[in-house]
Amino acid sequence: MSAWADGLRVADFDFHLPAELIAQQPPEQRGQSRMLVMDRASGRLRDARFAEFPSLLKPGDLVVLNDSRVIPARLYARRTTIRDRQEPTALVEVMLTEPAAENCWRALVKPGKKVGVGERLVFPSPTGATALEAEVLERGEFGQRLLRFAAVDDFFATLDRIGHMPLPPYIRRDDAAADRERYQTVFSRERGSVAAPTAGLHFTPEVLDQLQAQSVEIARVTLHVGLGTFAPLRVETLSEIHLHRERYTLGAGTADAVNRAVAEGRRVVAVGTTVVRTLEHCALRACGRPLEAHGGETEIFISPGFQFRLVGGLLTNFHLPQSSLLMLVSAFAGRERVLTAYRHAVGERYRFFSYGDCMFIS
Numbered sequence: 001m002s003a004w005a006d007g008l009r010v011a012d013f014d015f016h017l018p019a020e021l022i023a024q025q026p027p028e029q030r031g032q033s034r035m036l037v038m039d040r041a042s043g044r045l046r047d048a049r050f051a052e053f054p055s056l057l058k059p060g061d062l063v064v065l066n067d068s069r070v071i072p073a074r075l076y077a078r079r080t081t082i083r084d085r086q087e088p089t090a091l092v093e094v095m096l097t098e099p100a101a102e103n104c105w106r107a108l109v110k111p112g113k114k115v116g117v118g119e120r121l122v123f124p125s126p127t128g129a130t131a132l133e134a135e136v137l138e139r140g141e142f143g144q145r146l147l148r149f150a151a152v153d154d155f156f157a158t159l160d161r162i163g164h165m166p167l168p169p170y171i172r173r174d175d176a177a178a179d180r181e182r183y184q185t186v187f188s189r190e191r192g193s194v195a196a197p198t199a200g201l202h203f204t205p206e207v208l209d210q211l212q213a214q215s216v217e218i219a220r221v222t223l224h225v226g227l228g229t230f231a232p233l234r235v236e237t238l239s240e241i242h243l244h245r246e247r248y249t250l251g252a253g254t255a256d257a258v259n260r261a262v263a264e265g266r267r268v269v270a271v272g273t274t275v276v277r278t279l280e281h282c283a284l285r286a287c288g289r290p291l292e293a294h295g296g297e298t299e300i301f302i303s304p305g306f307q308f309r310l311v312g313g314l315l316t317n318f319h320l321p322q323s324s325l326l327m328l329v330s331a332f333a334g335r336e337r338v339l340t341a342y343r344h345a346v347g348e349r350y351r352f353f354s355y356g357d358c359m360f361i362s
Contacts (some may be wrong), residue, residue: 003120003204008238008304009162013330014321015342018261022170023355031204034357036345043337045344046113050358053315057269059215061260064254066197067220068275069188071096071126072163073157074175077121077134079114084254094147095166096159102238103149104137106227115286123146123162126269130219132161144227152283166194168354170320181353186224192224192247198317198354199272201336218263219254221299223274233322238303245297252293255282257291258310266284268312269362273325276311277302283309303327313362318352333361 003056027033037046073096092115095108099303110113117139132155138146152158165175165183175183187208211218228244235241258279261268272274281298282291301315301324314332319325323329330338341359350357 009236010233010238010322011236012335013323013326013339015339017346017352019319021346021352021356023351023353023357024171024173025148026178026201026355028041028184030186031059031202031207033202034358035202036341036348036350036359038333038337038359038361038362040333042342043334045341048360049350051207053202053360054207054214054216054361056360057211057214057216057250058262058267060264060266061258061269062217062266063211063269063271064258064275064279065185065187065200065203065218065220066185066278067189067222068193068222068274069102069178069184069191070165070184070193070196070198070225071191072159072180073097073166073194074164075123075132075159075162076164077123079134080120082139092121094123094145096196096240096336099192100146101355103151103155105147105149107145107147108143109145110143112145113137115145120308123160124264131158140362159337166227166323168195170353171355175258175330176251187220190224192222193226195225196354197223197225197272197274199315199358201355202315202358205270212268217257219257220251220252220274221278222249222251223278224276228324233324238301239328241301241303241324243299243301245299246274246277247295247297248281249295250278250282250291250293251256255291255293262310266314267362268310269315270311273314273316273319273328276314277327279310280308301327302331304331304332308332313360315358315360317354317358318350318356320353329361 025152033050035050037048076091093110096105098106119136121134133150134147165179176192183196183350224247226246281300
């Protein structure tokens, strides 16, 4: 429970969003998105384009990216039973959410009511041959399962061959070949996410080069986006919210870069809420001391009243109503100002969510 969340309700973070503003496709070219710019001190808004982002930064700013790479985590399997090895039945959708142990993954299964403990799931390749097999070890709520996969030579290579990109449920289409590239950031390298850190989708190699040319420092963290992205908030008050754990890594180079920026009074700009959560979790863990390289898990929940220790600027996409991510942005810029900005974005027909437009708060 978070003391700063006392008194606020999930319903306090609602807004009206016409369904047609939910982006179903990425822009024709990466980096062409619109960008709403907010001054955090005054709440002043300005309509812009993401191409202007480098011009809003100052020499010496430290921009921190999340370099997690999305895995093709949506799979399709046929059910059998371990006991009698009966003939496979209808296909079920299996969404891998996080590794749990050697050869074991937590997953969401749909439809999940009939998939019981002890069943064997068979994952066919495009040719119909069996590519993967898994046994259901545990059953949880809301379609959650723990699966143990039979060992294969290269599990991730097999996922690349048979898996589908895990587009969010509000994108109402099947994944396409183009999503293999467009639902990744150009700087992704550490595979493990089941959803893209979407603020990074706007960047192009040219924008990164432009930032470096104007003496903006760039650093990276890794936070693998997991089950929490798909789990709706099923409580009424913020004090009841408990997020799922997500794995992160803070490297030595990034820890040093953040420490130097803080010591020299330079601004730390987070690209996405995943970077905010990683940096602020690490700051809390450090208890006022300089950051040190390490890895671990975080379930930090940031909502209004939270005291930011590191982040001084935020580039972020527009988030779901009543979501923990909208609460994080509201903590950074103020709930009323953020909801006013969202109403402005709706009125100006900005595109929302993963493949949508972005917002820069400084």
